[in-house]
Amino acid sequence: MIWFKTRLYLTSLFAIVMLACLFYLLHEDQSQSGQQRSEILLQLQVLDNALDLEVMLISSMQQQNYDEIVRLAQQLKQQETDPDMARLFLELPAELTEKLKQYRTTLHQRVALAERIKTLASTARNGLNYMPMLVDRVAETHSARLPKVEAIVNLLYQYHIFKSDLDALEIKHQLETLNDDSSESIADLKFHIQANLMAQTQLTQLLAEYKQIPNKTAFNQLYSAYLSYRNKEAQQTEYFNSVLIGLTTVLILLLTFLYLRLIRSHQQTEQVRLRLKDGVDNIREAFALFDAENRLILSNRNFCNYYPWISELLKPGTDKEIIQSAIDAKCRYLQGSNSDLRLVQQLDNGNYYLCSNSPTNEDGEVWVRVDITEARRGEQELRKLSRALEQSPAAVVITDTNGVIEYINPKAEQVSGYTLEEVIGKRPSVFSSGDISPVNYQDMWQQMLAGNAWQGTFLNRRKNGQLYWESATISAVRDLRGEITHFVAVKEDISERRSTEEQLRMNAAVFETTNEGIIITTPDARIISVNPAFTHITGYTAEEVIGKTPQIFQSGKQKENFYQEMWQTLEQDGSWSGEVWNKRRNGSVYPQWLSIAAVRNSDGQLEQYVAVFSDMTQRKNDEDKIRQQANFDALTSLPNRIMLKRELEQIQQLCDQSGESFALLFIDLDRFKAVNDTLGHSVGDEMLQQVSLRLASVIRDTDLLTRFGGDEFVIVLQKIADPEDAAQTAQRVIEVLKPPFQLAARSLYIGASVGISCYPNDASNGDSMLRNADMAMYLAKDRGRNQYQFFNAEMREHVRNKTDLEQALRLALERNEFELYYQPICNLKRRKVVAVEALIRWHQPDQGLIGPGEFIPLAEETGLIQPIGLWVLQRSCEQMQQWQKLGIDDLLISVNVSSNQRHLGFDAQVAENIISKAGADPRKLVFEITESMFLDSSDEGVTWLNQFKALGAQLAIDDFGTGYSSLSYLKQFPIDKLKIDRAFVRDLPDNKEDASLVSAIIAMSQSLNLELIAEGVETLEQLQYLHELNCANIQGFLLSKPVTAEQLPGVIERIESSFPALTSADYEI
């Protein structure tokens, strides 16, 4: 509006100013050049007049210098030639130009005449000037003529005053009177007067000529012509002025009229516009209209509300592109529908506008924006809900009021096994398992139709027939009037949950009741939970440790990198187990067997660690005790025979490497049996202790003193240079034992016999050294007490006998001189003979029946153990088959396997060949191996054993307790049974040490889940004691000595029948 008004005003003002300028210019131009021309003409006239004046003055001799007339002539000329002035007269009418030209011609003529007048006037003046001088000369020369001359000269001056021809005639006449006088001065006078008269006459003529030039007329004509021209011009100008004024008035009137018209029409337009704007403003949509030049014409209030940040731009005239880009800066476009024209804007504030840009008839554009935010949100909401429904972990079934299925969600499809298409239009009974569901459907429908939500558990049947538990909540959907339109059942397959809960309950029970401590931690090792066993073992209550890390249990006994390796293993394998020394709440340090497992969720994300541990204190103590007892003599604390043999092997190896020798002294006390028998075991034991002390005093630190058994001691002298060194030591031994022993308040005298064997001279290994030394000792004893004896040639002869034996042994296999005897193993709980141990016997043609102790060591030594072992296995398998035929089919057969056999190539493959050949069941075989097998704890050894397990056979450790292996160590091996060595059983139950040892073995075997067999049970007390200690199986003469295969069924029958009242039987080997 303002712009419109301004434009109108400006246009009007401009028109008026233009008119004024035109008016002024016309007038000004006219008047200026007119004025200049007038001035020039006037100047011309002035110059013309001045020229007249000057010519008059000159011709009347009154002007003596011509500078002025020269100046005038030059000015006239300049006026004519000056280009500025000439220009003024260029555009005049031809008539006027002609008049000017005429006038100028008169001026030229006058200037030219003036020049001549100047010259003539000079001549005339010249004469007059000279007159006085001439008169003077006449006065000097012809004074008589002077009056006459003076009269003539006076006449001349008179003539010059009046210019009268009368005077001229008179002068001429008077001059003639002077003709008679021929004097020079008179002649001169005459000449000059005549010349003067002539000049004056000519001058007068020229002057007349000059005056005749019609310059005045020409000027008047010019000037009047010019005036009339000027008047005409002025009239014209005035006429123009009037016209202009008229025009201006008309224009102003017109403008006023137009202005009023425009104001009115503008008001009307404005009213229409306001109405339109009001209308447009009050529609809900945003609206903007652009003209063909893309300028904004109109936008409504909502357009500003829709895009508040462009409110500044929403002025009519703003370019469309500017508005568009300002809007685009804060929104993005989504394809609304398939139509290209309708886009959806998404604003940064989250609003959605549907955009429609349509062309108008005048090539402009109209924009309409519809706020569809709510609808969009609704859609979004619906989409979200339907998405939720689709992804819901709960099965959803929607039915109409009649119970006809309209929709089931994917979870429901998955749970039921039916697809949506399959169940649409059917009733939910398709999911039913029949009559076995615990739901009262009648009650359910009543509840639902009453509009109540119903909750319950269905036992449904999947499409594949599988039953499943489903917990369901069914609620009614009502329309706006409150009428029920649909039922929605939200169901959950709780089968798994049910079983999981059961599992959890079970796990909780285990957690609560197990004897093993359990710690559960977060991934960063914060304790979450511990079980009662934990508190029992560590002394810490759950409250004390939850939130802390297991570091509080650390004893400081573990090596630095121990935990690092532990975590590394945990990370790599997901579990770790091992022995750890930890600290209890009371500060005591104890060993525990700790197994840690990382628990990961289904995504593989670490969720927690579970640590299970058992208190190994008891076991550890037991192991230590076992090792001690196994390797050392309890009485003297000296290494025992077992350790000796092991040490010998090592010493032998060292000597082999260094090329040195060593000697073995076998010491047997003389008369000790008498001491024992007469003074009792306690005194004997005390004596043995003192003996051991005395013996220790005579040897070097590097030497080894062992109690070989009973009253036998063995000393190993390392690095002897000469056998004599051994002899000296032997002598010292004899000497040190000679003094009396103060025991039982008396002095007791004993002696010692010493046998010496040297390595490598006398024997090739430890066993043969012992044998040789033993042999030498017997010889020494035979030669009288307190003697020592080197092994010698005679003894070598005895060895040769052994070679004979070896030969016989080889033949024995060929001659089939071996036979297997079987000793029953009885399970005390089941009161049943569960197994037999196969034991070999040799029917030597010369010596009769020989026990294994006499030939097995030799067989081991010579390698004959391999064929013998194979024979034993073969025979056992065959026998198993034979017994089976007799109906004895639940009997296990134990077969001994020595470590040498393994080295000689015996393995599961070999065994399997034999077993399958015999057609025996490998599961009924037990391979008895010795602890020495585990000296080699390599993977190879474990694999070797595992292969036997793989056959299905069982593995038992024979003579357990004599080795030094720890029980925890055994856990790595696939062991099923332990056989407690007869040495530990022999003195039961009287020997307390043995008793505690056996009970420890029993406890541990139980914790390791190993079956236990006690060997060498000979008395009922032993049996009962073992029974009390929960040792399940026993073997020994109490039940039966080894018997032949034919005897066995009878023996078994006897044992089992006599079980309730087992009495000692005959004990013979």
Next chain:
Amino acid sequence: MQAFKQYNRAHKPRRQIIFSAVMSLLLLSSFASAMDLSSEPIKPIKPASELNQDKVSLGRDLFHDARLSSDNTISCASCHSLKHGGADTSAVSTGVGGALGSANTPTVYNSSLNFVQFWNGRAADLLEQVNGPIHNPVEMNSNWPLIVRNLSQDPGLQSRFSTLYSDGLNAGNIRDAIIEFERSLITLNAPFDRWLKGDESAISDAQKQGYRLFKSYGCISCHQGSNVGGNMYARFGAVKDISEYFSDRGTPMSETDLGRYTATSDALDRYLFKVPSLRLASRTSPYFHDGSVTRLEDAIKIMGRFQLGREIPDEHITAISAFIKSLTGEHPELSR
């Protein structure tokens, strides 16, 4: 506008009356103290007005610049020797290639006061006059394009023109500068002028006597005004047949001798010459249009004979000659 014109008409005469009255009063007052010389036919020379000294300096260099001639030998100053009274000491000047001119060189001093230029008045003013010698084959024998081309090769000159004239070096501006210089050649402070201004001792008694004789013999009729001549034509032999002069001269008649006739071909203009100024006459021997007379006294004598019809006695000639010497004013170029 009409009113304004009427105002002018009405007031101009009145202003003149007032002016005349004041002047009369002034004159009356001066009568009391000194002689009244205000109506003497000779007036003191007024200095040139509104001179641009830079243009004068440029004009002076051009005046002395031989590049204005076709063979770079002749400058304006070659003939108008400024220290020799602005004229040539020879009867006629030598132009390019040794060509001889046809008329005696008039002085360049005070030439701007002449009512026309050349002996025969064929140039209305200096502007027309400059073209004469430039093109004259026996003078510079050149033309403006050639001169402009030659001078344009002088960068110093070009820059001087550029600073003085918006359109730089061209023929019109060369002429303008030369004329500006010529306008500066006004001789001032002549003893006679000083006498006219009231310095009674400025001229000697002999000179005063000469002046009186100069008037009495009628010389004053033609040699009047501030330039003592130069403002009218006069017939050579005004009162006596000039053929006697030519026959006495001993050289044949030339076209130049015909005077203004050569310019107008009007029989009345035969032997009509511009009356030369006598301001430098004492220093511009030889005399007359043909330079045939070397002594001033002889010239006065010949003038008396042919122009005045008198045989002027020698003692009068001497006095007149002394008077003529008092007309010579001062100019720096003159005394260089």
